[in-house]
Amino acid sequence: MAKDPRVTNIEDLPGPKSKGEMEEWKMPYEEYCKKIFDVGNEHAKPRPLQGIKWLSCTMYIFTPHSVANLAELGAECVKIEMPRMGDAMRHTSPFNECYLYPLHDTRPMTGTGLGFTNANPNKYFLTMDYHIPEMVEIFYGLVKKFDGLTELYRPGTLDKWKMSYRYLSEINPRFIYVWGGGFGYGPKIFGGSYDILGQAHAGLASITGMHEYMGGHATKQTNWVIDWQSSNLITASIMAAIHHRRKTNLGTMIEFSQVQVPTRMLGHTTTMYGKFGIVRQRWGNWDTQLAVHGIILCGKSDFPDAENPQDKFCARYVMVSAFQDADFKELCAITGMNELYEKYKAHKNRVEGEAQVEIYTALERWAADKTRSQVAKILQDAGLLAEPVRNDREVYESPHYRERGTVRWLDDPLFGDMLLHAGYSSGMMEKTPRRINWHWRPVGADNKKIYNEMLGIPLSKIQEWYDKAYI
Amino acid sequence: MPEKRDIEINSRADTIGLMDMDVRPYPVTPPPSYDQVKPVYERRKALEFCDWAEDNLRFEKRYAKDETLAGLRVLDIGLWRLGHKFCASLFGESGAEVVSIEPPSGDPLRKLTPFGREEYMLENKFTGEKCGMEFVNETVNTHCVTLDVETEEGREIYKRMANNVDVLIDGMPPGYMDGLGIGYRQLKEVNPRMIYIWIGMLGQWGPWKDKQSKFGQWELEPFASCANSWVHNTGLAQDLLPRGKGGDPTRSGIWLADYVAGGQGYVNALAAMYWREELGGTGQMIEVTGAETLMDILDFDITWYGFNGSIKGRSGGWDPNLNQYAWNPCKDGYMMIGGQTDKLWYNIGFCLEREFTQFGRLIHEDPFLKEMGARNALHALIKTYSLTARWLRDTNRVEAETKLLEYQLAAGPILYIDEVCEFPHFKYRPWVYVHETDYGPLLIASSPSSYQVRAPFRCKWMGRDVGADNYEIYLKWTGLTQTKVNELKQKGVI
Numbered sequence: 001m002a003k004d005p006r007v008t009n010i011e012d013l014p015g016p017k018s019k020g021e022m023e024e025w026k027m028p029y030e031e032y033c034k035k036i037f038d039v040g041n042e043h044a045k046p047r048p049l050q051g052i053k054w055l056s057c058t059m060y061i062f063t064p065h066s067v068a069n070l071a072e073l074g075a076e077c078v079k080i081e082m083p084r085m086g087d088a089m090r091h092t093s094p095f096n097e098c099y100l101y102p103l104h105d106t107r108p109m110t111g112t113g114l115g116f117t118n119a120n121p122n123k124y125f126l127t128m129d130y131h132i133p134e135m136v137e138i139f140y141g142l143v144k145k146f147d148g149l150t151e152l153y154r155p156g157t158l159d160k161w162k163m164s165y166r167y168l169s170e171i172n173p174r175f176i177y178v179w180g181g182g183f184g185y186g187p188k189i190f191g192g193s194y195d196i197l198g199q200a201h202a203g204l205a206s207i208t209g210m211h212e213y214m215g216g217h218a219t220k221q222t223n224w225v226i227d228w229q230s231s232n233l234i235t236a237s238i239m240a241a242i243h244h245r246r247k248t249n250l251g252t253m254i255e256f257s258q259v260q261v262p263t264r265m266l267g268h269t270t271t272m273y274g275k276f277g278i279v280r281q282r283w284g285n286w287d288t289q290l291a292v293h294g295i296i297l298c299g300k301s302d303f304p305d306a307e308n309p310q311d312k313f314c315a316r317y318v319m320v321s322a323f324q325d326a327d328f329k330e331l332c333a334i335t336g337m338n339e340l341y342e343k344y345k346a347h348k349n350r351v352e353g354e355a356q357v358e359i360y361t362a363l364e365r366w367a368a369d370k371t372r373s374q375v376a377k378i379l380q381d382a383g384l385l386a387e388p389v390r391n392d393r394e395v396y397e398s399p400h401y402r403e404r405g406t407v408r409w410l411d412d413p414l415f416g417d418m419l420l421h422a423g424y425s426s427g428m429m430e431k432t433p434r435r436i437n438w439h440w441r442p443v444g445a446d447n448k449k450i451y452n453e454m455l456g457i458p459l460s461k462i463q464e465w466y467d468k469a470y471i
Numbered sequence: 472m473p474e475k476r477d478i479e480i481n482s483r484a485d486t487i488g489l490m491d492m493d494v495r496p497y498p499v500t501p502p503p504s505y506d507q508v509k510p511v512y513e514r515r516k517a518l519e520f521c522d523w524a525e526d527n528l529r530f531e532k533r534y535a536k537d538e539t540l541a542g543l544r545v546l547d548i549g550l551w552r553l554g555h556k557f558c559a560s561l562f563g564e565s566g567a568e569v570v571s572i573e574p575p576s577g578d579p580l581r582k583l584t585p586f587g588r589e590e591y592m593l594e595n596k597f598t599g600e601k602c603g604m605e606f607v608n609e610t611v612n613t614h615c616v617t618l619d620v621e622t623e624e625g626r627e628i629y630k631r632m633a634n635n636v637d638v639l640i641d642g643m644p645p646g647y648m649d650g651l652g653i654g655y656r657q658l659k660e661v662n663p664r665m666i667y668i669w670i671g672m673l674g675q676w677g678p679w680k681d682k683q684s685k686f687g688q689w690e691l692e693p694f695a696s697c698a699n700s701w702v703h704n705t706g707l708a709q710d711l712l713p714r715g716k717g718g719d720p721t722r723s724g725i726w727l728a729d730y731v732a733g734g735q736g737y738v739n740a741l742a743a744m745y746w747r748e749e750l751g752g753t754g755q756m757i758e759v760t761g762a763e764t765l766m767d768i769l770d771f772d773i774t775w776y777g778f779n780g781s782i783k784g785r786s787g788g789w790d791p792n793l794n795q796y797a798w799n800p801c802k803d804g805y806m807m808i809g810g811q812t813d814k815l816w817y818n819i820g821f822c823l824e825r826e827f828t829q830f831g832r833l834i835h836e837d838p839f840l841k842e843m844g845a846r847n848a849l850h851a852l853i854k855t856y857s858l859t860a861r862w863l864r865d866t867n868r869v870e871a872e873t874k875l876l877e878y879q880l881a882a883g884p885i886l887y888i889d890e891v892c893e894f895p896h897f898k899y900r901p902w903v904y905v906h907e908t909d910y911g912p913l914l915i916a917s918s919p920s921s922y923q924v925r926a927p928f929r930c931k932w933m934g935r936d937v938g939a940d941n942y943e944i945y946l947k948w949t950g951l952t953q954t955k956v957n958e959l960k961q962k963g964v965i
Contacts, residue, residue, distance in 0.1 A: 033675055048745060050750060092792050093847065114775055155517065185524045189511060197807060210716075215716040218805050223772070229734065230919070240539040241925070268604030270888060271593075273892060288586060295693070295697070319702075384685075385684045392775070428757065432755065
């Protein structure tokens with residue numbers, strides 16, 4: 001740096017450069033974070049993946065959400081559905097209770113079920129029947145213009161129609177092609193897969209739930225967690241492939257099997273079996289490696305007079321954590337378990353199975369005449385870590401998520417008010433935040449936009465395709 | 472195969488070493504060969520495509536291919552949790568040079584071992600240092616460096632390292648690094664291109680932000696999944712099992728929210744990098760929390776509350792959205808059966824009524840159950856699964872699977888880890904394989920991103936001793952010589 005030592009520029013000196021910056025430096029950290037993330041103004045900031053274009057030849061949750069992540073980050077994503085029918089998740093809803101109808105519906109019988117929520121935000125919706133050779137030609141036209149696609153069909157299906165990576169990379173060598181499914185090459189290649197199969201087959205179910213001796217069963221994670229988490233990891237692979245392409249100008253194919261994902265997240269389970277021959281079992285609401293670090297049942301509900309049974313009967317659980325020696329000592333002192341402290345002073349003793357049974361039983365006995373909030377408050381007031389197990393209503397009403405904008409209402413022009421708990425919650429970014437434009441749109445809502453405006457196909461032709469159910 | 476010998480087992484301690492991989496080789500049955508798999512490919516007339524896929528995607532070819540993020544520098548600081556570690560591991564698996572900073576005493580996660588059993592810790596074959604299995608499994612391709620950032624000299628070194636990194640992962644409590652004068656606010660002045668990711672449980676700001684106990688104990692999972700209704704919604708309902716005896720809200724067997732947060736941290740950071748490199752952007756701060764990223768993928772649960780005030784309850788192994796789509800107890804474990812569309816729904820029935828004729832009469836002839844959507848009503852689930860479980864009661868997992876697969880259904884048993892590791896497809900890919908490490912050969916899960924034409928993710932090493940890479944990294948990243956590092960070690964800074 002050939003700088004003139006006689007000249008002093010304020011920019012070169014350490015410390016704040018302006019009054020605004022000085023204020024920023026002096027601000028309490030929490031306020032500073034709140035200021036830079038600037039909740040509610042996401043749309044005024046740039047999109048990180050602006051210019052990336054992705055095709056979503058997907059259904060259900062797993063593969064659509066891998067593209068939804070890109071769409072939230074600002075990529076232009078087009079979802080291709082079967083004409084008339086659309087994604088099967090549109091017809092899925094909890095207990096068949098909840099369907100949303102567009103305010104301006106031309107086909108009033110086709111509501112969209114809540115099962116479709118969160119897997120397809122910000123996408124454009126196109127219909128196309130790949131079985132028609134004429135449409136495959138149109139598909140090639142899209143491939144030339146797009147950066148990549150995600151698909152989920154049985155291996156070889158798109159190859160049969162000359163739509164696999166082998167063929168598409170000839171048209172567009174920069175194309176990034178993702179297949180997402182259950183198994184991939186190998187003996188079970190044609191095996192169908194669901195989220196629940198992943199949970200069951202790959203070991204996650206075998207270690208979730210109450211222990212057999214406590215009367216429990218292997219338990220399903222409440223959400224389609226393997227679909228969703230696998231989709232996030234597909235997006236991770238896509239982002240890595242985009243960076244590889246920046247350097248080499250070459251596309252790639254990613255084969256991603258969701259049934260494998262839970263095994264990767266089992267921590268020590270696989271290694272413990274390999275080295276010590278131990279088959280890990282369920283350990284309920286406690287932790288196999290830490291004690292005290294578990295969820296306990298309190299005697300009384302927080303809302304005994306509530307109408308909703310989830311509030312009335314289930315607001316009784318608290319997560320209690322006091323595994324460090326000092327914390328455990330304090331916990332024992334408060335709950336009158338001093339003899340247990342004497343017995344289990346060392347962590348390695350209190351984390352033993354029998355010790356855990358004894359300690360948690362004593363804790364629940366202490367909590368038997370208390371409500372959930374009483375237990376949490378007593379422990380928090382003593383400076384220990386304890387939090388109630390919250391339900392959907394409490395999450396909705398939480399000031400935390402409200403202030404951070406991770407639970408918020410969206411006023412959709414087609415479907416009306418909809419509560420969002422996704423998108424904004426997948427991570428805050430200071431300068432290029434994620435955002436939700438719309439949650440979903442009707443089947444084929446953007447046919448005109450894509451076929452006519454992007455590809456230049458005359459409207460009369462589009463009408464003809466529509467009448468023949470090609471689109 | 473080692474020779475047979477007589478052994479006496481008086482306690483658990485006597486079994487250690489009897490199960491290791493040289494005594495009890497893995498796998499017990501060999502993986503399927505290509506010749507066994509080829510007919511599967513041929514039956515669907517997809518041999519050519521499948522051969523192409525094997526040639527281009529095979530796991531065994533990963534090392535010969537590119538590493539996507541080669542040349543990228545990532546600094547990771549954090550304790551206890553898996554969120555920042557999983558994120559750092561993803562960077563490591565995709566080729567970045569990742570350095571993880573621990574205090575000179577090491578990350579306390581290293582000491583964790585199931586039920587406190589020290590005999591199940593892994594021992595470094597060369598140095599004898601012991602480390603818990605969880606830590607080893609969740610630190611993939613990261614260099615282990617020690618540094619006490621609470622000392623003045625430590626902070627100076629930390630700043631020097633941070634000046635040169637592309638990504639910094641902060642897994643410390645909210646405001647901790649900022650309070651030391653080495654947080655995002657200060658570091659961005661010298662390195663404005665740095666992408667700074669904070670990964671935690673609930674947030675570094677807001678009414679429910681991450682807490683510590685008065686003794687300094689951290690919040691760890693499942694605090695995050697308790698805060699977003701995930702735990703409340705998981706488990707068996709009290710109608711199915713008595714409360715306190717299995718019919719309770721249930722946590723995941725793993726530290727689930729940590730893995731979700733780590734994955735999203737990686738996605739957001741790479742998007743920020745794309746903006747920085749391709750669109751003329753700068754560095755920025757990213758905040759990822761376990762509670763929120765898991766809420767992001769909580770199906771529609773909170774939206775449902777907004778729709779009609781429903782608070783989701785627990786439904787055990789059943790799914791409230793699809794029928795059939797559940798697992799139920801069977802003769803020797805649990806059997807998962809799935810099939811929602813009419814075709815699959817009736818196929819399940821056709822299979823079951825071969826042995827259990829009433830199933831067909833009670834299910835197929837019920838007019839209410841004929842419409843796909845209507846089958847998801849709660850009483851329809853109860854009826855369907857009661858009858859299915861009646862059939863499963865007398866059926867083994869393997870019998871049930873064989874019979875159901877004849878009808879082209881997605882059905883499978885719940886597998887325990889020994890069965891997972893011996894599952895033929897898992898061994899063929901392989902999804903579980905033996906990796907040679909400093910701790911001896913370990914059975915580990917492969918990265919699901921390892922199956923790519925050009926730049927697959929890969930595990931090169933896992934876990935390392937506390938401060939194992941001090942000399943190399945300090946020399947390379949900060950120019951500190953061996954003598955200087957030794958001196959700082961004496962002072963307790965490194």
